[in-house]
Amino acid sequence: MYGRYGTDTFTFFLLGLGLVLTFCGSLFFWPITLLGDAVYIYSIFRMFSKNIPARQREYYAFMRFWGPVKKWFALQKRRFAERKTYRYFKCPNCRQDLRAPKGRGKIEVTCQKCHKVFITKT
Numbered sequence: 001m002y003g004r005y006g007t008d009t010f011t012f013f014l015l016g017l018g019l020v021l022t023f024c025g026s027l028f029f030w031p032i033t034l035l036g037d038a039v040y041i042y043s044i045f046r047m048f049s050k051n052i053p054a055r056q057r058e059y060y061a062f063m064r065f066w067g068p069v070k071k072w073f074a075l076q077k078r079r080f081a082e083r084k085t086y087r088y089f090k091c092p093n094c095r096q097d098l099r100a101p102k103g104r105g106k107i108e109v110t111c112q113k114c115h116k117v118f119i120t121k122t
């Protein structure tokens with residue numbers, strides 16, 4: 001593997017996508033498995049590629065899409081873990097996600113992002 005690109009998050013995403021496409025193709029419509037095979041071949045091509053700058057550009061383009069998705073799932077996980085102690089809400093002005101301890105009644109909230117002051121119930 002010397003001088004080869006190797007693996008990154010995009011490669012693992014492609015392998016997972018290939019697995020899903022192969023599984024869906026075997027259940028529903030067989031040409032979808034060919035698409036899954038193409039995704040596998042592309043991920044193997046990326047791993048053995050010597051054109052590292054091109055693979056890094058692909059990775060950064062992927063992360064522009066995947067970063068917000070990953071961040072959203074992390075927020076949902078945190079919201080679920082803290083569901084008994086915190087209430088989550090959005091700022092009515094800028095849609096920033098905010099949280100406050102539960103069971104405090106009506107509270108005045110100042111948004112950290114846009115400094116809008118509003119009243120909400122926790």
Ligand SMILES: [Zn+2]
Pocket residue numbers: 091092093094095096111112113114115116
């Ligand atoms: Zn705000």
